[in-house]
Amino acid sequence: MELGASKLQTKVSYVLLAYNQIAFIEDAILSALAQSYENIEFILSDDFSLDGTWEKMQKVAGSSKRNVFVNQMPHNVGLVSHLNYCLSICTGDIIVLAAGDDIAMVDRVQKSVVCLTENSATFSVTFSDTTIDAEGCVLDTSEPGPAAGYYALEAALASPNILFSGASRAMRREVFDVFGPLLDECQTEDTPFFLRALYLGGCTLSNDAGIFYRKTEHSLSSAKGMKTQNPLNLERQYEADLLVARAKGLVSSSEEKLIRKWMDFRNIQKRYSQTRGAFKRTIYLFLSALRNSHFRRYIISKVF
Secondary structure, three states, rough: OOOOOOHHHOOEEEEEEEOOOOOOOHHHOOOOOOOOOOOEEEEEOOOOOOHHHHHHHHHHOOOOOOOEEEEEEEOOHHHHHHHHHHOOOOOEEEEEEEEEOOOOOOOOOHHHHHHHOOOOOOOOOOOOOOEEEOOOOEEOOOOOOOOOOEEOOOHHHHOOOOOOOOOOOEOOOOOEEEEEEOOOOOOOOOOOOOHHHHHHOOEEEEEEOEEEOOOOOOOOOOOOHHOOHHHHHHHHHHHHHHHHHHOOOOOHHHHHHHHHHHHHHHHHHHHHOOOOOHHHHHHHHHHHHOHHHHHHHHHHHHHO
């Protein structure tokens, strides 16, 4: 995939966050530094790991001649506060987000730049990642996802099965700048950044793989990780971002109704994953399906 001169001048900030990932951090960094695209500032940051991740990060980054900034937080601040700090020091026009246990394809940044510069309405791009386990073995992910292409707000939120993973996300810096830092109590950037990009214009999903996404029992998206998240904190983030979008005239009243239905659907999913006991889960499932048409369609799609 060739890039024109103007695209080659686009500066990219590659933000890699790590915490206690000593077994994977070297591969994650090496795959970042091997990117075929040239105009990148690499921000490699550790959230005060206790397992040697920070020392390994320094060693691997120190052997590179690329534009690398290595940082360690003074104490463990958590994912969102860590991310807020790193995004606040980025100087690129495009931001590529990476985790300390994933492995990037060599052309991930190049493809991200193409997607984000070819369509002025696209503010975020996500790839169809290849999922691997802790040992690096490819996992079966045959469940079909949404069709590749550009999605404006209404198209993206119309179906309960459309969700762009944040693992291989690249975005225009406006996604952070226009809305500001995420709330400290928010425990994930995934769906908030998805919505922010939709408010600004839209998102693109590519059929190409951007990363080898490592899925383990410690992943934030795992069943164990989902149970640690407080849905109320995510609701507050949604409301804060929607308030900004309304104030800036980015959403209409009809769009807001759709947005709120989608927000409710996502919060139902999180609360359901944290509900214990078969009887309670069944009752919650039934009442939620009655209340939210998105959730009702989601359940039907899973059953049939």
